[in-house]
Amino acid sequence: xxxxxxxxxxxxxxxxxxxxxxxxxxxxxxxxxxxxxxxxxxxxxxxxxxxxxxxxxxxxxxxxxxxxxxxxxxxxxxxxxxxxxxxxxxxxxxxxxxxxxxxxxxxxxxxxxxxxxxxxxxxxxxxxxxxxxxxxxxxxxxxxxxxxxxxxxxxxxxxxxxxxxxxxxxxxxxxxxxxxxxxxxxxxxxxxxxxxxxxxxxxxxxxxxxxxxxxxxxxxxxxxxxxxxxxxxxxxxxxxxxxxxxxxxxxxxxxxxxxxxxxxxxxxxxxxxxxxxxxxxxxxxxxxxxxxxxxxxxxxxxxxxxxxx
Amino acid sequence: xxxxxxxxxxxxxxxxxxxxxxxxxxxxxxxxxxxxxxxxxxxxxxxxxxxxxxxxxxxxxxxxxxxxxxxxxxxxxxxxxxxxxxxxxxxxxxxxxxxxxxxxxxxxxxxxxxxxxxxxxxxxxxxxxxxxxxxxxxxxxxxxxxxxxxxxxxxxxxxxxxxxxxxxxxxxxxxxxxxxxxxxxxxxxxxxxxxxxxxxxxxxxxxxxxxxxxxxxxxxxxxxxxxxxxxxxxxxxxxxxxxxxxxxxxxxxxxxxxxxxxxxxxxxxxxxxxxxxxxxxxxxxxxxxxxxxxxxxxxxxxxxxxxxx
Numbered sequence: 001x002x003x004x005x006x007x008x009x010x011x012x013x014x015x016x017x018x019x020x021x022x023x024x025x026x027x028x029x030x031x032x033x034x035x036x037x038x039x040x041x042x043x044x045x046x047x048x049x050x051x052x053x054x055x056x057x058x059x060x061x062x063x064x065x066x067x068x069x070x071x072x073x074x075x076x077x078x079x080x081x082x083x084x085x086x087x088x089x090x091x092x093x094x095x096x097x098x099x100x101x102x103x104x105x106x107x108x109x110x111x112x113x114x115x116x117x118x119x120x121x122x123x124x125x126x127x128x129x130x131x132x133x134x135x136x137x138x139x140x141x142x143x144x145x146x147x148x149x150x151x152x153x154x155x156x157x158x159x160x161x162x163x164x165x166x167x168x169x170x171x172x173x174x175x176x177x178x179x180x181x182x183x184x185x186x187x188x189x190x191x192x193x194x195x196x197x198x199x200x201x202x203x204x205x206x207x208x209x210x211x212x213x214x215x216x217x218x219x220x221x222x223x224x225x226x227x228x229x230x231x232x233x234x235x236x237x238x239x240x241x242x243x244x245x246x247x248x249x250x251x252x253x254x255x256x257x258x259x260x261x262x263x264x265x266x267x268x269x270x271x272x273x274x275x276x277x278x279x280x281x282x283x284x285x286x287x288x289x290x291x292x293x294x295x296x297x298x299x300x301x302x303x304x305x306x307x308x309x
Numbered sequence: 310x311x312x313x314x315x316x317x318x319x320x321x322x323x324x325x326x327x328x329x330x331x332x333x334x335x336x337x338x339x340x341x342x343x344x345x346x347x348x349x350x351x352x353x354x355x356x357x358x359x360x361x362x363x364x365x366x367x368x369x370x371x372x373x374x375x376x377x378x379x380x381x382x383x384x385x386x387x388x389x390x391x392x393x394x395x396x397x398x399x400x401x402x403x404x405x406x407x408x409x410x411x412x413x414x415x416x417x418x419x420x421x422x423x424x425x426x427x428x429x430x431x432x433x434x435x436x437x438x439x440x441x442x443x444x445x446x447x448x449x450x451x452x453x454x455x456x457x458x459x460x461x462x463x464x465x466x467x468x469x470x471x472x473x474x475x476x477x478x479x480x481x482x483x484x485x486x487x488x489x490x491x492x493x494x495x496x497x498x499x500x501x502x503x504x505x506x507x508x509x510x511x512x513x514x515x516x517x518x519x520x521x522x523x524x525x526x527x528x529x530x531x532x533x534x535x536x537x538x539x540x541x542x543x544x545x546x547x548x549x550x551x552x553x554x555x556x557x558x559x560x561x562x563x564x565x566x567x568x569x570x571x572x573x574x575x576x577x578x579x580x581x582x583x584x585x586x587x588x589x590x591x592x593x594x595x596x597x598x599x600x601x602x603x604x605x606x607x608x609x610x611x612x613x614x615x616x617x618x
Contacts, residue, residue, distance in 0.1 A: 181396040181397075182535070185533055202514065205511065208528075214604065217605045222493045223493065224491060225491075257611055287610075290610055291610060294608070295523065296523075296524055296526045297525070297526055298565075298606075298607070299568075299603070300562060300566070301596075301603055302566055
């Protein structure tokens, strides 16, 4: 099944301790789609300015993305500039210019309104509501958010959770949202507000999926070289939701595989600037890393070990 | 096979956001043995003062520990007092009194000198060398250390690595030791100094084992209530080395299981103050949690997923 994805379509300038990229394509909708289109078609809704190099998103179209929901308006595209610290785990935002994104009002094209799978990237919860109001009968709504909205739009966000089946956030965000330091309790708190599935991303430490009465843990893939962490979370979401939509299932076995595909996509995304690593990524490479994930986590229990003292 | 364990035998006063414990038994040798004796006999070497409630270590003896290497001297026992912050991930040391531990010179009883498995708890690397000098032909030496020794006794520590088969440290320590932020590179650096196995503990984020050309990841067990994190690392080491000694093997499958047993023991240790949770822990509970670890990490790969674009 295809996925309707609404989020930012941005230009990023990124500095790492090793290199620098200037005004490269990014944003939650772009990273999400770059990962998800490896699994299933994606319908993208967003807004860009006149300065946006739309031709650089052509690779998405060639693998099944419908970009007709990306509106181009007069003005500048959403721009973010940031600098990563030496360990790549923390970063400073150097500049944010909302540009045409400041007045973004998602208009879902008629052809997209029947979407069964919806991914709401990190935008104003009021706009996330607007999107859902325009979709006829979504089956699986997955949603991201950030500390800024948790602070400033808490009521709208809590209300949104009642319309969402999968919340995908990072560990700090879920703790802030629930007002609870313990991740397990924080996830349970969120589940009471609506989402049956809570996925908590922990950066290099991996991610945890909390379902009703079970949970699943996937590590971060141990890489010798993390080149640029930008977009890892949205690429994770793209692999996760992309796989689920491709199989059209929310069964436990599929949710588990989806977590690993998410971590695979996040791990590839950080190997280059922008979506560069995902553009020509053969599906075989995804399967190779999937097998590596299995290799670094699998063990056989050995009944009868230890001493029965 | 039994394990020779040399480390601190201490009294701890611990404050958490929830409760307080005063002068309870602790120290690396105590936590290690409390976990390891669930798998195999342990020979303990350490020093305590006149004030030490040795009767509280009787439970170790009943499950096969030989405590004849614990010397009782006139003076006070090693004492540590600490307070954990709200999230339990960070703590302040309120007081450290070395007492008789300041002059600790490990004397390995004749009966222990044939030990094949040796665990060197976090003590002065010079003393760790002394221990190894007194052991005839150890097959597996596992060793812990800390930032203090990495700073102050670097030469002795690097020299020690050449005599060690398994280094068990936390993520900050291995980064500091190798002068390298990337964990994978840091572990490879350590391996060049001697240890074929590097185990990196990451607290609630789990632990990674680095072998020659493979690695293995175990998550931290997601607990609703972490009561007192003190001793989690040494309990992990006790489960890890304890299991390996019990099977007398360093085969990959055993190393993987050892990692999970380590994480199981660490997860139980933090459920109560001191070693309280480990005293009467039935082995059946260990197997139950082992199965839970399998449940939260296992997935089936699904060849043929995705789109071959």
